[in-house]
Amino acid sequence: MLYDTMSKSMRELVPQEPGHLKFYSCGPTVYSYAHIGNFRTFLTADLVVRTAEALGWQVSYVSNITDVGHLTEDSLADAEGEDKMARALQSKEGERFANVWDLADHYADAFVEDWRRLNLRDPSVRPKATQHMREQIVAVQELIAKGHAYETPTGVYFNVASFADYGKLSGNRDQDDLMRAVRDVVQDDNKRHPADFALWKKDEKHLMQWFSPWGWGFPGWHIECSVMAMRYLGETLDLHAGGEDLRFPHHECEIAQSEALTGKPFSKLWIHTRFLQVEGEKMAKSKGNFFTVRDLVEGKNADPLALRYALISVPYGKPYNFTMQTLRDASSNVERFRLCEEKVAAALSATRPGDDAIGPELDALYDEALAAMLNDLNTSVALAKALEGTRVILREAELSGACADSAQRFLDRINALLGIVRHESDAPASNSPKVDEARIEALLAERAAAKAGKDFARADGIRDQLAAEGIELRDSPEGTTWRLKGVV
RNA sequence: GGCGCCGUACCCAAGUGGCUAAGGGAAGGGUCUGCAAAACCCUCAUUCAGCGGUUCGAAUCCGCUCGGCGCCUCCA
Numbered sequence: 372m373l374y375d376t377m378s379k380s381m382r383e384l385v386p387q388e389p390g391h392l393k394f395y396s397c398g399p400t401v402y403s404y405a406h407i408g409n410f411r412t413f414l415t416a417d418l419v420v421r422t423a424e425a426l427g428w429q430v431s432y433v434s435n436i437t438d439v440g441h442l443t444e445d446s447l448a449d450a451e452g453e454d455k456m457a458r459a460l461q462s463k464e465g466e467r468f469a470n471v472w473d474l475a476d477h478y479a480d481a482f483v484e485d486w487r488r489l490n491l492r493d494p495s496v497r498p499k500a501t502q503h504m505r506e507q508i509v510a511v512q513e514l515i516a517k518g519h520a521y522e523t524p525t526g527v528y529f530n531v532a533s534f535a536d537y538g539k540l541s542g543n544r545d546q547d548d549l550m551r552a553v554r555d556v557v558q559d560d561n562k563r564h565p566a567d568f569a570l571w572k573k574d575e576k577h578l579m580q581w582f583s584p585w586g587w588g589f590p591g592w593h594i595e596c597s598v599m600a601m602r603y604l605g606e607t608l609d610l611h612a613g614g615e616d617l618r619f620p621h622h623e624c625e626i627a628q629s630e631a632l633t634g635k636p637f638s639k640l641w642i643h644t645r646f647l648q649v650e651g652e653k654m655a656k657s658k659g660n661f662f663t664v665r666d667l668v669e670g671k672n673a674d675p676l677a678l679r680y681a682l683i684s685v686p687y688g689k690p691y692n693f694t695m696q697t698l699r700d701a702s703s704n705v706e707r708f709r710l711c712e713e714k715v716a717a718a719l720s721a722t723r724p725g726d727d728a729i730g731p732e733l734d735a736l737y738d739e740a741l742a743a744m745l746n747d748l749n750t751s752v753a754l755a756k757a758l759e760g761t762r763v764i765l766r767e768a769e770l771s772g773a774c775a776d777s778a779q780r781f782l783d784r785i786n787a788l789l790g791i792v793r794h795e796s797d798a799p800a801s802n803s804p805k806v807d808e809a810r811i812e813a814l815l816a817e818r819a820a821a822k823a824g825k826d827f828a829r830a831d832g833i834r835d836q837l838a839a840e841g842i843e844l845r846d847s848p849e850g851t852t853w854r855l856k857g858v859v
Numbered sequence: 860g861g862c863g864c865c866g867u868a869c870c871c872a873a874g875u876g877g878c879u880a881a882g883g884g885a886a887g888g889g890u891c892u893g894c895a896a897a898a899c900c901c902u903c904a905u906u907c908a909g910c911g912g913u914u915c916g917a918a919u920c921c922g923c924u925c926g927g928c929g930c931c932u933c934c935a
Contacts, residue, residue, distance in 0.1 A: 398935090400933095405935085413935075455933065541930090541931075542862050542931095566932085568932070614935030616929090616935065617935070619862085619932080620931085621932090643935095644935065645864075645929075646934095647935085648929090651927090651928095653928090684871080685871085689865080689872095690864065690865065692871085692928095696870065696884075699884080701883090703884070706897090743873090749873075749874095751872060751873050751881085752881070754883085756882085757882095758883065759882075766899060768899090822893080827893055827894065830894090834895075834896085843897085846892075846896075846897090847897085
């Protein structure tokens with residue numbers, strides 16, 4: 372069950388081909404590092420995939436990378452390269468790149484790195500817009516042939532008047548009304564209707580350009596997703612996802628193009644992830660509350676799993692106010708899973724005799740977590756059930772071998788569903804801590820000696836010293852371990 | 860002007876007609892510990908922004924008021 376943005380109601384997601392989900396999720400434009408708001412949206416897609424897989428479905432999951440810098444749709448076509456990527460190239464961070472292509476590659480690679488750090492499943496296909504130029508040109512030609520598009524001196528435009536359903540997703544049916552409200556709309560006199568949108572822009576000065584039947588230029592923003600989605604998933608998708616801002620115009624335009632082309636529904640269901648706010652305000656660089664994944668993970672030593680936990684802790688359909696406190700809360704929760712992993716690993720090798728006292732309870736909790744995810748991805752409840760499971764595991768003084776097997780199964784299944792127990796990819800889990808491990812070991816040895824000699828003042832002194840450096844000690848009968856605490 | 864969301868304990872937050880209003884964090888008490896930390900156990904909303912209404916019954920439905928927020932051709 373998912374909340375479908377098109378019908379504005381809860382609808383059951385039923386794949387056209389039983390047990391095989393065809394899913395497209397709009398990816399980022401790679402002109403900068405992706406921020407945590409971007410990732411809330413991609414995390415939603417990830418959870419859809421994981422939930423479908425938990426059901427035993429096969430999932431064809433396509434998530435694109437937009438590596439073409441698009442102009443504002445209504446800007447004049449002579450925009451002198453003033454698109455997002457060109458602007459990024461001219462910015463301070465962009466100076467190190469030789470050209471826009473290098474810039475796009477760099478940020479695309481960084482994006483995939485962050486993606487894996489946050490434990491997102493790799494899509495079946497991660498197509499790039501620049502690698503599907505021919506298909507885009509062909510699609511535009513077809514739209515012209517079918518009378519849904521026309522050429523002007525500045526480009527090729529989709530004729531909105533030719534598609535009666537335009538506005539069915541966003542509710543923006545009254546174009547005059549829309550025009551009245553929108554400020555700063557630059558009119559292009561060559562367009563037949565203000566709402567017509569570009570399929571192809573003629574521009575011989577653009578930093579990225581391709582040759583087409585209409586001369587040199589570049590494709591409109593919306594056409595790439597239509598083309599790539601249909602190329603890999605067929606004419607009708609089961610589900611299409613994206614951020615709430617994409618509902619209009621991007622997805623509205625995708626529908627118009629795709630359905631004009633095929634005469635078939637473009638997607639059965641649509642879901643849109645609400646925007647993330649930070650410290651009560653919209654994220655903005657000027658407000659100082661703008662965070663990329665690497666800002667938090669590298670700059671603040673945040674555990675990537677904790678960040679993932681925090682970002683999925685509120686269901687995708689609700690507004691979410693991200694704060695540093697939320698991240699700290701998430702850290703202690705993620706720590707619980709880690710403790711369980713250690714405890715279970717130890718119990719597995721100990722193979723103590725005894726009954727499986729916790730198996731049925733854990734299985735029930737997993738079922739409840741899955742049921743919550745099936746209910747419009749209710750991550751709050753799913754996470755609560757997962758946490759209750761850790762309590763069940765941790766409250767046992769000693770896990771029997773049978774209990775350990777059950778606990779392991781629970782952790783594996785929870786991790787497959789929510790991705791919060793352990794890292795799944797080979798990507799570096801976190802940055803190598805900038806600490807001198809040998810020195811810490813030496814101090815721990817000294818402290819152990821001090822403790823043995825009842826010199827507790829010295830022992831506590833060492834503990835305080837390390838604590839000041841963000842290193843937390845834990846004494847146990849087996850000895851002392853240490854770990855680096857995040858500084859968020 | 861159009862479309863839409865939210866207001867639940869100190870904080871985050873689930874619950875959308877009916878058993879004791881999930882879960883986490885913080886806080887307080889206890890077990891453990893040389894002392895801590897971590898872990899575990901216990902405590903922590905007669906009440907769901909306010910006011911009316913519908914109903915045998917509402918945090919949940921309807922209306923109004925107050926407060927906060929998002930999207931509307933750059934944006935996840």
